Amino acid sequence: MRNRVMMIALAVLLCTTAMLGANGTEEGAEKAEKLVFWHTYSDGETALFEQTVLPAFEALGTGIEVEAVRMPYEGLKQQVIAGIAGDAGPDVMRMDLVWVPEFAKLGGLVPVSQREGFDSLKADFFEGSLATNYYNGEFYGIPLNTNTKVAVWNKALLAELGITELPTTMDDVLKLAQGLEGDDRWPLAIGGAGSWGMLPWFWTMGGQVTDEAFTRSTGYLDSEASIQALQTIADLYAQGQVGPCLLGEEPGTWGGMENGNYLMMDDGPWYYSIVGDSALENTVFSTLPAGPGGSVSVVGGENMVMMSTCENQDAAWEFMNFMVSPSTQITMAEVGMIPTRISAATDPEAAKAPYFTTYVEQLKTAKPRTPHPHWGKISDTLGLAFESVIRGELTAQEALPSAAQTIDGFLAK
Amino acid sequence: MTRLRTGLRQWKTALPFILPGLILVILFSVYPIFQNARMSITNFNVLTQKSQGFVGFTNYVRAASDPVVVTATVNTIVYALVCIPIEMLLGLFIAALLHSGVRGNLVYRALCYLPVITSWVIVSLIFRYLFSSGQGGLVNYLLGGLGLISAPVAWLSHRWTAFVAIWSLEIWKSIGWVMVIYLAGLQGVPKALYEAARIDGSGWFNRLRFITVPLLRPVTVYILVNRVIGAFSAFISIYMITDGGPMNRTEVLLSYMYKAGFQYFEFSYASTLSMIMAVLILMFSGTHRLLIKEEK
Numbered sequence: 001m002r003n004r005v006m007m008i009a010l011a012v013l014l015c016t017t018a019m020l021g022a023n024g025t026e027e028g029a030e031k032a033e034k035l036v037f038w039h040t041y042s043d044g045e046t047a048l049f050e051q052t053v054l055p056a057f058e059a060l061g062t063g064i065e066v067e068a069v070r071m072p073y074e075g076l077k078q079q080v081i082a083g084i085a086g087d088a089g090p091d092v093m094r095m096d097l098v099w100v101p102e103f104a105k106l107g108g109l110v111p112v113s114q115r116e117g118f119d120s121l122k123a124d125f126f127e128g129s130l131a132t133n134y135y136n137g138e139f140y141g142i143p144l145n146t147n148t149k150v151a152v153w154n155k156a157l158l159a160e161l162g163i164t165e166l167p168t169t170m171d172d173v174l175k176l177a178q179g180l181e182g183d184d185r186w187p188l189a190i191g192g193a194g195s196w197g198m199l200p201w202f203w204t205m206g207g208q209v210t211d212e213a214f215t216r217s218t219g220y221l222d223s224e225a226s227i228q229a230l231q232t233i234a235d236l237y238a239q240g241q242v243g244p245c246l247l248g249e250e251p252g253t254w255g256g257m258e259n260g261n262y263l264m265m266d267d268g269p270w271y272y273s274i275v276g277d278s279a280l281e282n283t284v285f286s287t288l289p290a291g292p293g294g295s296v297s298v299v300g301g302e303n304m305v306m307m308s309t310c311e312n313q314d315a316a317w318e319f320m321n322f323m324v325s326p327s328t329q330i331t332m333a334e335v336g337m338i339p340t341r342i343s344a345a346t347d348p349e350a351a352k353a354p355y356f357t358t359y360v361e362q363l364k365t366a367k368p369r370t371p372h373p374h375w376g377k378i379s380d381t382l383g384l385a386f387e388s389v390i391r392g393e394l395t396a397q398e399a400l401p402s403a404a405q406t407i408d409g410f411l412a413k
Numbered sequence: 414m415t416r417l418r419t420g421l422r423q424w425k426t427a428l429p430f431i432l433p434g435l436i437l438v439i440l441f442s443v444y445p446i447f448q449n450a451r452m453s454i455t456n457f458n459v460l461t462q463k464s465q466g467f468v469g470f471t472n473y474v475r476a477a478s479d480p481v482v483v484t485a486t487v488n489t490i491v492y493a494l495v496c497i498p499i500e501m502l503l504g505l506f507i508a509a510l511l512h513s514g515v516r517g518n519l520v521y522r523a524l525c526y527l528p529v530i531t532s533w534v535i536v537s538l539i540f541r542y543l544f545s546s547g548q549g550g551l552v553n554y555l556l557g558g559l560g561l562i563s564a565p566v567a568w569l570s571h572r573w574t575a576f577v578a579i580w581s582l583e584i585w586k587s588i589g590w591v592m593v594i595y596l597a598g599l600q601g602v603p604k605a606l607y608e609a610a611r612i613d614g615s616g617w618f619n620r621l622r623f624i625t626v627p628l629l630r631p632v633t634v635y636i637l638v639n640r641v642i643g644a645f646s647a648f649i650s651i652y653m654i655t656d657g658g659p660m661n662r663t664e665v666l667l668s669y670m671y672k673a674g675f676q677y678f679e680f681s682y683a684s685t686l687s688m689i690m691a692v693l694i695l696m697f698s699g700t701h702r703l704l705i706k707e708e709k
Contacts, residue, residue, distance in 0.1 A: 077675065077676065078675040081459060081460065081675065081678070084460050085459050085460055085462060102678065103460075106458060106459070106460045106461075106678060107458065107460055107461050108460045244546065244547070244567070247567070247570050247659070248569070248570065248658070248659070249546035249547060249567045249569075249570055250545050250546045250547035250549055250550070251547060251549075308460070376676055376677055377677060384660055384661070387659065387660050388660065391659075391660075
C-alpha cells in the first residue's frame with residue numbers, strides 16, 4: 001500500500017515538473033534572445049564599450065540581450081577550446097585575427113560568407129583585414145578593428161641628442177644615435193625575438209617570409225635579402241645598438257622608455273590607451289624609419305567571429321553587423337581602435353586620438369602575418385631561427401634555409 | 414566450490430566499502446587513460462570531440478625523432494636528479510633538528526611548512542621577478558653586493574641558469590613536506606634503541622647510521638616515490654617562469670605536452686607525450702616497489 005502511494009506521489013511530482021519545465025521554455029521563447037560575447041578590451045576600451053557601444057545596441061530594440069564578458073588574453077586560446085568543447089564558450093567573440101584560420105580548420109567557427117548582407121559589407125572592408133578571415137573558400141568572420149606598430153620616440157633622449165627632426169631612415173637613426181650606446185642606454189628597443197616583435201624590423205630591413213600568396217617560403221625566407229636583413233639586426237644587437245629586451249631581458253620596452261634606456265621602440269596604439277597621459281607627454285611617434293625593404297610594420301587586430309556552438313545565429317549576425325558598423329567603429333576609434341571599414345577610417349570623426357593618423361599611415365605599407373591554420377607553428381619556427389641568429393649561435397645563412405623548408409612543410413598541410 | 418563461495422561472500426561484504434572508490438578510480442583514472450591511449454593512435458579533433466581516422470604509431474615515431482622531446486625528457490630527469498636529493502637531505506636535516514627538541518618547535522615546523530601551502534602561480538611569479546636580469550633583479554643585486562658576480566646574470570635567458578631559478582623554487586616549496594613526513598617517521602623510532610646504543614658506547618654518527626637511517630627506510634622510499642611523481646608533474650613553475658624558453662630549452666615533458674595540446678591543438682600528439690610520461694613514471698615507481706619488496 002505504502003509503495004503504491006509513493007509511486008503515485010512520484011508520478012504526480014514528475015508530471016508537475018514536466019509541465020513547469022514546458023512552461024519555462026515557452027516563457028523563455030518570449031523573452032529576449034541572449035548572446036554571450038567574449039572580448040579582451042583593455043580598461044579604457046572596456047569602459048567605452050560598456051558605457052557607449054552596448055547601450056547603443058540595446059537602444060536599437062532588437063530584443064537581443066548581450067552578455068559581454070571581458071577575458072584575460074593570457075591563456076585565452078585554451079579557454080576558448082575548453083569553452084567550445086564543453087559547450088560553455090561564447091556565442092560571439094572578438095578574436096585575435098591570427099587564430100581565425102586555425103579555429104576555422106578545427107570546425108570551431110561558423111562561416112559567414114553566405115549570410116545576408118555579407119557581399120555588400122565586403123566591399124567596404126580593407127582588403128588586408130578581410131583576408132585574415134578567409135579559410136578554405138569561406139570567410140569565417142568579419143574584421144572588427146585593425147592595428148599596427150609605429151615608431152615611438154623618447155622625447156628626453158631626442159632632446160639630449162639634439163635631434164629636432166625625426167629621422168626617416170634606419171641609417172639616419174643609427175648615425176644620429178651615435179654615442180648613445182653604453183651606460184644602460186640603447187638606440188633601439190625591439191620587443192622580442194618572436195615573430196610579432198621581429199617581423200616589422202625583418203621586413204623593414206628587406207626580409208621576406210613567403211611569396212605574396214603565402215604558398216611558399218623557400219626562395220623568400222632564405223633569399224639573399226632575407227639573410228642580409230636578419231644578419232644586420234643580429235649584428236646591431238651584438239654591437240649594442242639594440243637593447244636587451246630583444247631577448248626578453250631587462251629593461252623591457254615600456255619600462256625602458258619610461259626610464260630613458262631606449263631612444264625608440266615600436267608599439268601599437270594600446271601603448272597610449274594603457275599607459276595613459278604620461279605616454280603622450282614623454283614620447284613622440286612617427287612611422288617606422290625606412291630600411292632597404294621600406295617602412296614595413298605588421299598588421300594586427302581582431303575579428304568578430306561566430307562560434308559553432310552558437311544557437312541564435314541570426315541574432316549573433318545582427319550583433320556582429322552592429323559591432324562593425326561605421327558608427328560603432330568611429331566610437332571605438334576614440335581609444336585607438338582603428339576601423340576596418342574604409343568609410344569609417346576615412347571619416348574625420350574617427351581621427352580623434354592624436355596618434356590615429358600615424359597608425360593609419362603606417363597601415364598602408366604594413367604586412368599581415370601568414371594567414372594559415374598552422375600559423376602558430378610557422379611563428380615558432382621563425383622565432384627559433386631569429387633567436388638562434390641573434391644569440392650568435394648560428395649565422396643567418398645557416399638558420400634561414402632550414403626554417404624556410406620547415407615552413408614550406410606547414411604551408412603544404 | 415566452497416572456496417569459491419567463500420570468496421564470493423567475502424567480495425559481497427567488501428564491495429560496498431570499495432565500490433565508491435572503485436567507481437571514482439574507473440571514472441577519473443582508468444577511463445581517461447584508455448581514452449588517452451586511443452587518442453594517441455588516432456587523429457583527434459578536440460572541438461568536434463571526434464577522431465578523424467586511425468594513424469597507428471606515427472605520433473610515437475614523431476616523438477622519438479622530435480628534438481624538443483629529447484630536451485624535455487633530459488630536463489625532466491635532471492630536474493628530478495637535482496631537486497629530490499637536496500629536498501630529502503635538507504628535509505631530513507630539519508626534521509632531525511626539530512625532533513631533537515628545539516625550543517619553539519611548533520613555530521619552526523609551521524614556518525618550514527608554509528611554502529608547501531602557498532600557491533604555485535604566485536610564488537612562480539615572485540621567483541621570476543627575483544631572478545630577473547639586469548641590475549634590478551634581487552638575486553643579481555644580492556650576489557653583486559656580496560661580490561660573487563661581476564656583472565648581472567641574465568638568469569632566464571640560458572638553459573641551466575633558468576633551471577637554477579626553477580629548481581630553487583621546487584626545493585624551497587618541497588622541503589617542508591619532506592620534513593613533516595620524516596618528522597612523523599622519527600617519532601616512530603623507539604627511544605629505547607638510542608638509549609641502548611648509548612649504553613653500548615655508540616656515538617652520534619653511529620646512532621644515525623645504524624638506527625635512524627635503517628628504521629626510516631620505508632619512510633624514505635615513500636618520500637622518494639612521491640617526489641619522483643612530483644618532479645615528473647612539474648609544470649606551473651616552468652610555464653610561469655620561462656614558458657619553455659629560451660628556444661624550448663627549458664621545456665619539460667608536461668609543459669611541452671601542454672603546448673602540443675593547447676597551443677597547436679595537436680591533442681593526439683599531446684596524448685602520445687603523456688603516454689610516454691606514464692611509462693617513465695611507471696618504470697621509476699616500479700623500481701621502487703621492487704625495492705620495498707626486497708626490504709620485506
